[in-house]
Amino acid sequence: MAAPAPAPHGSFAQRLIDWYRAVRRDLPWRRTSDPYRIWVSEIMLQQTRVAAVIPYYERFLSKFPTVEALAAAPEQHVLAAWSGLGYYSRARNLQRAAQQIVKLREFPQDFGKFRELPGVGDYTAAAVSSIAFNQPHAAVDGNVLRVLSRHSAEPGDISNATIRRKLSVLAQSLLHPHLPGDFNQAMMELGATVCLPRDPQCLLCPVALDCQARLSQRQKEFPVKSRNTRQVLVEQTVLLIQQGAQILLWQRPEQSSRMAGFWELPDPDYLQDATIGEIIGTVRHAITIHDIHITVRQAHITTVPHHFKWFEIANLHDIPLSTIARKALRLKHSKQLTTRTPQSR
Ligand code: SF4
Known part of the structure; x- marks a missing residue:
């Protein structure tokens, strides 16, 4: 021995x-x-x-x-x-x-x-x-x-x-x-x-x-990786801006190389006048080698830039909404309904 x-x-x-x-x-x-x-x-x-x-x-x-x-x-x-x-x-x-x-x-x-x-x-x-x-x-x-x-x-x-x-x-x-x-x-x-x-x-x-x-x-x-790629950590923030039952989104332009035409939650970089509030939570999303950590924050604005639009939250299933936006909205929803387990997809 x-x-x-x-x-x-x-x-x-x-x-x-x-x-x-x-x-x-x-x-x-x-x-x-x-x-x-x-x-x-x-x-x-x-x-x-x-x-x-x-x-x-x-x-x-x-x-x-x-x-x-x-x-x-x-x-x-x-x-x-x-x-x-x-x-x-x-x-x-x-x-x-x-x-x-x-x-x-x-x-x-x-x-x-x-x-x-x-x-x-x-x-x-x-x-x-x-x-x-x-x-x-x-x-x-x-x-x-x-x-x-x-x-x-x-x-x-x-x-x-x-x-x-x-x-x-x-x-x-x-x-x-x-x-x-x-x-x-x-x-x-x-x-x-x-x-x-x-x-x-x-x-x-x-x-x-x-x-x-x-x-x-x-x-x-080690480390054990089922996907044979190196993950790159990306940290990002998105804003949840609500007005009653509506939420503010922006649309990726048609010439966008990724997810053209999809609607997204605002990035604070594009809403310089926003008043940014508390953190709602964090969601994670993987795109190719990117491991994206998204901090979701509440925010308020007084004027809406021309390429942004209000949507009824109840009607969001009618528009192409990015996965990150969906995850962030689910996070908000799950906080409001703490007694209900969110459905997995
Ligand atoms: S921690 Fe890394 S470098 Fe150190 S002994 Fe283990 S495998 Fe080798």
């Missing part, structure tokens, strides 16, 4: 943080404790590699060195500084959130309050609140899911929302209670530099001794 593996020295979190402090890359956003600068880096790093982000990050912050400077800038200047990074709604949301922070007169330190800002999802709120304010929230992105699915030899499909939730709970249970920011950065660093998708460098890994995938030499079998 093989000898048992030696007991790992220190907790998962402590070994990870010790390793991180010894080997971490010197990146510009790691030289600051300014929440604004950390937040900008986290938004830029969504869907963009570290090496590509660095020059944009430095240029953006030389133009908008403070949250006040970003809030006060003309939008065209902000978009110009973002030009080349893509996903421009990230820049618009960043500026809109900066304007809200200026109104608040302080940067929200609390996870929940920061999560309320435009363009901020669970991952971003956890990353910024833990790194800048030591809040105990595990930040879970694709890299972290890969590390944890291997370390625990998770047999479930990573594209399944229940499995991702399970791994998020695991991340939260492993979080260092006093050093959540270092823990989160260390997990991201491990996923980005050691526990690589195709070629995990287990000999360099600080948590190798109790990694279940490595112990059974099955590292490349």
